Amino acid sequence: MRKLIFLLIVIVSMQSYSQELNCEVIVNAQLTGNENVQVFKTLERQLKEFINNTTWTDKTFKPQERINCSMVINVTDYNNDNFQASIQVQSARPVYGSSYSTPVYNYNDKDFNFQYLEFQNMVYNANQFESNLISVLAFHVYMILGMDADTFAPKGGDEYYAQAQVISNYSQQGNYSGWKLEDGNQSRFILIDNVLSDTYKEFRDVLYDYHRKGLDEMSNDAKEGKLSVAKSLNGLKEMNNRRPNSYLMRVFFDAKAEEIEDIFSGGPTVNISDLVSILTRIAPMHASKWRNINF
Structure with missing residues (x-):
């Protein structure tokens, strides 16, 4: 009986938090000439499960409150577990009193190279670099959350942008492009730096x-x-x-x-x-x- 009560408590506590995103994930490998290779289908399925099933915040989101978004990964080349790609990330939020959804975040990230072994575990660590694949996805998740929150309350996205910057900082150790100042003026580093700068308040x-x-x-x-x-x-x-x-x-x-x-x-x-x-x-x-x- 005690075990049953404990189990019910765990289930209720787990249900008190719901996932924040309703994210459509597409892995497009047409440019590789081998778009039907199983690894791309597995990657797409794993990424969709990872993004939509991870709890990214301590907030409670009702099913109808989940943020609609999409991530389209265009793979241009791959060799064993090394992938060269770009990712187009978009999000939208509903407009009050209408059936219309307004676009909020639309970002074309061209520096998205990563390593992936089919069926590998995908785990997000808030304070530790796991892989460039996880870091890039998590970074954009928090940018989606931050910009969405900013549309509902003044400076509402503070905590999410702060986490995006944490990801940007610890991901520099991976030596992948897009995380450092010297990676150009259209990088992830520049994006989060500018969003948090008073220069662009x-x-x-x-x-x-x-x-x-x-x-x-x-x-x-x-x-x-x-x-x-x-x-x-x-x-x-x-x-x-x-x-x-x-x-x-x-x-x-x-x-x-x-x-x-x-x-x-x-x-x-x-x-x-x-x-x-x-x-x-x-x-x-x-x-x-x-x-x-x-x-």
């Missing part, structure tokens, strides 16, 4: 204002919601004045450019001529989209 403010004060209010008042989105984007002007053409600006608009075009090309009319001018200056790579905005 407006980035996180905009994440909150754009989503919580803007998109989430559109179901109540579409025009006021649009005006709030426009006002939030003005905050990026200050960041751009301080550091023109920053990497975080690209990260933001990789996720948001198409959505911004759609928001301001329909619905109630608002005067956003100043916003179009600002967008053209701070994100000129999307100038064709800004030209489509009607006001």
